[in-house]
Amino acid sequence: MIDFTMIWAIIIAFGVIMYVLMDGFDLGVGILYPFAPDEESRDVMMNSVAPVWDGNETWLVLGGAGLLGAFPLVYSVLLPALYLGVFLLLAGLIFRGVAFEFRFKASPAKKGWWSAAFAGGSTVAALAQGIVVGAYIQGFETENFAYVGGAFDWLTPFSVLTGIGLVLGYALLGSTWLIMKTEGPVQEWAYRLTPKLLGGVLGVFLIISFWTPLVDEFVRDRWFSHLFSIWLLPAGALACAWLILRSVRNRAEGLPFVATMGLFIFTYLGLLASKWPYVVPPDYTLYDAASARESQMFLLLGVLFVIPVVLAYTAWTYWVFRGKVRPGEGYH
Amino acid sequence: MEFDPLLISRIQFAFVVSFHAIFPVFTIGLASYIALLEGLHFKTGNPAWAQLSRFWTKVFAVAFGMGVVSGIVMSFQFGTNWSNFAQMSANFLGPILSYEVVTAFFLEAAFLGVLLFGRDKVPRGTHLFAAIMVALGTFISSFWILVANSWMHTPAGVEFQDGMLHVRSWAEAIFNPSFPYRFTHMAVASFLTGSFVVAGVSAWYLLKGHMVEANRKALSMCLWMILFLAPAQAVIGDFHGINTLEYQPIKVAAMEGNWERQAGAPLLLFALPDQAAQENRFEIGIPKLASFILTHDANGVIPGISEVAPQDQPPVSIVFWSFRIMVGIGFLMIAFGIWGLVLRLRGRLYEPGFFHRVLPLMIAAPFVAVLAGWFTTESGRAPWLVYGMINFSEGVTPSLTGWMAMVSLVGYMSVYAVVYASGGYYLWRLVQGGMADVEPGSSEPGAHPKRPLSAGGPIGDTAPAAPARGDWT
Numbered sequence: 001m002i003d004f005t006m007i008w009a010i011i012i013a014f015g016v017i018m019y020v021l022m023d024g025f026d027l028g029v030g031i032l033y034p035f036a037p038d039e040e041s042r043d044v045m046m047n048s049v050a051p052v053w054d055g056n057e058t059w060l061v062l063g064g065a066g067l068l069g070a071f072p073l074v075y076s077v078l079l080p081a082l083y084l085g086v087f088l089l090l091a092g093l094i095f096r097g098v099a100f101e102f103r104f105k106a107s108p109a110k111k112g113w114w115s116a117a118f119a120g121g122s123t124v125a126a127l128a129q130g131i132v133v134g135a136y137i138q139g140f141e142t143e144n145f146a147y148v149g150g151a152f153d154w155l156t157p158f159s160v161l162t163g164i165g166l167v168l169g170y171a172l173l174g175s176t177w178l179i180m181k182t183e184g185p186v187q188e189w190a191y192r193l194t195p196k197l198l199g200g201v202l203g204v205f206l207i208i209s210f211w212t213p214l215v216d217e218f219v220r221d222r223w224f225s226h227l228f229s230i231w232l233l234p235a236g237a238l239a240c241a242w243l244i245l246r247s248v249r250n251r252a253e254g255l256p257f258v259a260t261m262g263l264f265i266f267t268y269l270g271l272l273a274s275k276w277p278y279v280v281p282p283d284y285t286l287y288d289a290a291s292a293r294e295s296q297m298f299l300l301l302g303v304l305f306v307i308p309v310v311l312a313y314t315a316w317t318y319w320v321f322r323g324k325v326r327p328g329e330g331y332h
Numbered sequence: 333m334e335f336d337p338l339l340i341s342r343i344q345f346a347f348v349v350s351f352h353a354i355f356p357v358f359t360i361g362l363a364s365y366i367a368l369l370e371g372l373h374f375k376t377g378n379p380a381w382a383q384l385s386r387f388w389t390k391v392f393a394v395a396f397g398m399g400v401v402s403g404i405v406m407s408f409q410f411g412t413n414w415s416n417f418a419q420m421s422a423n424f425l426g427p428i429l430s431y432e433v434v435t436a437f438f439l440e441a442a443f444l445g446v447l448l449f450g451r452d453k454v455p456r457g458t459h460l461f462a463a464i465m466v467a468l469g470t471f472i473s474s475f476w477i478l479v480a481n482s483w484m485h486t487p488a489g490v491e492f493q494d495g496m497l498h499v500r501s502w503a504e505a506i507f508n509p510s511f512p513y514r515f516t517h518m519a520v521a522s523f524l525t526g527s528f529v530v531a532g533v534s535a536w537y538l539l540k541g542h543m544v545e546a547n548r549k550a551l552s553m554c555l556w557m558i559l560f561l562a563p564a565q566a567v568i569g570d571f572h573g574i575n576t577l578e579y580q581p582i583k584v585a586a587m588e589g590n591w592e593r594q595a596g597a598p599l600l601l602f603a604l605p606d607q608a609a610q611e612n613r614f615e616i617g618i619p620k621l622a623s624f625i626l627t628h629d630a631n632g633v634i635p636g637i638s639e640v641a642p643q644d645q646p647p648v649s650i651v652f653w654s655f656r657i658m659v660g661i662g663f664l665m666i667a668f669g670i671w672g673l674v675l676r677l678r679g680r681l682y683e684p685g686f687f688h689r690v691l692p693l694m695i696a697a698p699f700v701a702v703l704a705g706w707f708t709t710e711s712g713r714a715p716w717l718v719y720g721m722i723n724f725s726e727g728v729t730p731s732l733t734g735w736m737a738m739v740s741l742v743g744y745m746s747v748y749a750v751v752y753a754s755g756g757y758y759l760w761r762l763v764q765g766g767m768a769d770v771e772p773g774s775s776e777p778g779a780h781p782k783r784p785l786s787a788g789g790p791i792g793d794t795a796p797a798a799p800a801r802g803d804w805t
Contacts, residue, residue: 051445054400058441062433064407068418069426076419079411080729086412087740090405091747097401098751101394105758145419147731292423292498299427303434310438317442320453 004296008070009279009286011303015066017268019059021173021261026053028174030096030122031167032193033115040327041186042115043104048181048325050100055314057093069299073145073289077280080147081140082132082154089128096121123167130166133271134159137216139281158215165204169264172197176244176257183324187253194248194256202241205267209234212274218282219274230273237266335734338724341413344741346710348405350703351748355399357702360474360519361526362392363467366447370463374456380546385463387767388530391759393448398755400441405744413737417717417727424490424499425480428506432476440469471519478518482511484718485709486579497721509579513572514709520565521705524665525698527554527561533763535691539684543767548682555672555681562665569662570625576712577626580719581635582644583712586651588622589615590634597622597634601656605648610638646714654707661701668694 026049036042049056067075079086095117103114131154138158141149175197178190213220223230240262247255277285290296366388373381407429410418418425443465451459489504490497499505531554534547577584585591589603591611598617606613623632637645668691675681713719717727 051449054397054444055438055441057400057404058433058437061404061407061437062430064411065426065429065433067426068410068422069430072419072422072426075411075422075426076415079408079418080415080731083412083729083732083736084739086408087743090408091743093404094401094747094751097404098397098755101397102754102758105394105762146415147729149731151733151736291426292496294499295423295427298499298502299430302431306434310434310442313442314438317445320446320450 004293004300005070005286005290007300008290008296009277011300011307012063012066012070013272015059015062017265019056019063020268021264022056022059023053024170024264025049025173025177025257026056027096027122027126028170028172029177030118030174031126031171032174032178033119033122035193037185037189039111039115041189044182044186044325044327045178046100046103046118047329048178051321052317053097053100055317057097060093070291070296071279071286071289072291073284074279077140077142077145077147077284078132078136081149082135084151085128085131085135085154089125089132092121092123092125092128094121096125122170126167126170127163130163130169131155131159133166134162136281137162137212137219137271137275139216139283142280142283145284158211161204161211162208165201165208168197168200168204172201172244173257173260173264176260179248180254180257181325183326191248191251195245198241198244201263205237216281218278222274230270233266233270233273237263237270240266335738337732337734337737338728340734340737340741341728341732342724344413344737344744345409346707347741347748348402348409348744350706351752352399352402352406353702353706354699355395355402356470356474357518357522357525357699358529359392359396359399360470360522361524362388362395362529363463363470364523365526365530366392367460367463367467370460374460380549383543383546383767384550389447390762393444394755394759394762396440396444398751401751402748412740413729413732414717414727415729417722420495420722420727421497421718423497424483424505428476428480428483432473432480436469436473436476440466440473443469474518474522475515478515479506479508479511482514483508485514485713486510486575487718487721492721497718510572510575513568513575517565517568517572517705520561520568521698521702523557524561524565525702527557528665528698529695530554531558532692532695535688536763537767538682539688541684544682546767552676552681555669555676558665559669559673562662562669566662566666569659573626576709577635580712582637582640583646583651583709584626585635585637585639586646586648586712587655587708588626588634589648589652590622590636591638592636593633593639594636595623595633596620596631599625600652603652605652607642607645607648610642644715646712650711651708654704654711658701658704658708661697661704664694664697665701 029045029049033042033045036045064075096119099114099118099121103111103118106114134156135154138153138156140147141153172194175190175194179187179194182190213223240259243259244256244263247259275281277287279286279289366385369381369385369388372378373385410425443462446454446459446462447466450462454462483505486509487505488508489501489506490499492498530550534551534554537543537547538551573584573587576587588597589600589605589612590597596619598619599621600612600615600617603612603615603617620630623634624630626632626634637648671687672681675687715723715725717724
């Protein structure tokens with residue numbers, strides 16, 4: 001008998017990391033907005049992500065709908081638990097999303113407002129997503145398959161730290177993306193910024209690594225008693241960090257971005273391996289949270305055919321918009 | 333002050349879904365129109381088609397952007413405010429909404445990038461293909477979302493097992509009884525919305541003598557659409573009503589303001605439904621007409637609202653009046669179709685006149701009609717989330733408190749106020765700026781010669797290079 005729940009866990013895990021990597025760099029570009037050298041650089045930065053951000057964000061919607069389809073318990077516990085945080089996330093995404101259109105249509109006097117909306121919205125959205133990660137590590141108070149905790153259980157010093165970590169992480173994805181997609185002053189600025197951001201990311205990463213086993217017994221047990229091969233994952237992440245530094249020093253253009261994605265993937269796998277198989281920690285596993293078998297199967301039939309097609313045309317659009325983005329180019 | 337989380341969640345959903353719905357209903361129609369324009373340009377090479385396409389693509393981009401961001405909000409509402417409903421109905425709604433994402437949203441998003449930014453980067457045929465894919469994506473999206481919505485009105489193919497609905501037959505659940513009517517009604521509404529917006533703007537440009545050739549073509553196309561689709565919509569709506577009579581009789585009773593079951597029910601033109609007294613306080617009606625329309629028999633029996641207990645009744649005034657607003661606008665649309673035909677036959681369709689001054693005012697009409705229609709059908713389902721199976725109080729999130737719901741409601745209202753006021757303003761300015769800057773060849777961003785139509789006399793087809801956007805804010 002095929003284990004559809006396991007297949008779905010892999011698909012959802014894939015969708016989440018796709019979202020983190022893809023919307024990560026365009027949120028990161030927004031986070032870096034206030035620090036850009038000048039307005040022209042900001043135009044270039046926005047144009048470098050304008051044709052693809054909408055598709056990137058669609059992975060988030062897939063995450064929402066896919067969870068409802070395959071693991072409804074995750075959807076119906078996490079969203080009530082994170083209620084006010086979800087509002088902040090969505091408000092952030094709204095402001096930064098409309099800024100793509102409005103900023104280029106605004107008068108010079110108002111343009112700054114939409115630059116601020118783009119930067120603020122991106123930062124708030126990234127912070128909220130990082131807080132979700134922290135809240136997930138902490139776990140959720142549930143009874144009888146429903147959330148019973150308070151309105152602010154998700155907001156703790158620990159989750160705020162994971163929030164800041166993700167803001168820095170997305171900013172790093174953004175700066176390495178800009179190294180790849182721009183040239184001249186913007187690229188030079190991104191080269192100088194990248195090691196600093198990397199330092200920040202590694203700093204937070206280190207604190208979280210010491211802190212997590214303290215807030216979560218389950219993770220402590222897994223890290224130190226049972227699964228020593230799990231230590232390969234942070235080792236991989238550190239190797240990626242080293243690669244980012246080296247490639248930036250060598251002025252490589254594509255490698256810093258690829259290595260940053262590697263850093264994210266290793267960290268993400270580390271998180272999954274620490275919590276597996278709990279999707280609504282500390283009480284419910286994948287199998288508790290799964291939808292009916294016939295629903296998983298019905299959706300799987302389509303998804304197996306459609307996702308490869310989605311990946312193919314998504315790759316094609318990135319191909320269409322390949323190469324450097326230059327000032328004054330891009331807007332329809 | 334104590335807030336009721338259930339009531340506030342309902343208001344919040346009505347608010348965010350109403351603000352969301354006006355964009356898809358416009359962009360579904362407009363996407364097809366753009367694909368058609370691209371196709372005509374590809375085939376004939378006439379630059380007028382390209383001018384129209386470029387201009388409307390810009391409008392599309394703004395409207396679509398607002399639709400996307402308000403749509404992301406929708407995909408989390410079920411979980412945040414209606415988590416028990418989400419959990420109970422996930423086995424059906426989860427896969428359906430996921431199919432919407434993988435078959436439609438990705439398609440729209442990816443090809444929209446190429447449509448907006450790729451005109452000079454891909455061959456013309458590929459650009460046309462992208463326009464068609466965006467249009468196709470909007471339709472696929474409306475297919476799935478109306479499957480989900482129709483199923484909530486006329487659930488089929490599912491049964492309860494251990495507190496969760498399980499799907500017994502996917503075919504029955506997807507092609508549930510009200511789906512074909514609702515889908516057709518909504519698709520035609522989208523085309524009508526797109527037609528009225530384009531017709532209104534074209535008429536206004538003709539009044540100003542702006543881009544005459546292109547705007548004549550656009551006006552003519554849209555008026556043909558309206559002439560045929562507006563009456564067709566009335567017929568589809570009639571079938572939809574008959575379907576509702578069969579599956580949701582109390583909703584129809586509320587639409588007709590009919591409290592007691594009766595044969596030969598009158599069509600009420602005006603009434604003040606009084607839910608507390610379970611009667612209408614004042615009414616003007618045409619005898620037997622409601623029975624005739626709904627059953628095609630003047631003495632047909634129409635169900636009464638009082639057949640269910642007051643707590644199981646929908647809010648009658650909302651259903652009754654929004655239905656009348658929708659139908660009223662529908663007839664107005666038919667009248668405009670005929671008016672356009674009369675002018676066309678007399679050869680005066682392109683002569684700026686009263687018609688061209690009124691038509692821009694009609695831009696708001698389809699949006700009001702669509703919202704009124706949705707208010708009718710959604711309020712008419714109350715107190716059920718899934719008709720006859722899950723009601724509001726069973727579906728609401730148990731951990732949600734009144735003040736949390738209030739914070740998010742006020743939050744969404746504030747965010748939307750800023751975003752939609754700005755969006756409306758930029759759309760208005762886009763239209764005001766005219767089509768002159770979208771002449772083929774001028775793809776420089778931020779440097780389009782733009783001149784406000786309101787600032788001076790008519791602008792000819794050859795736009796003077798006036799200073800850019802900065803000078804008229």
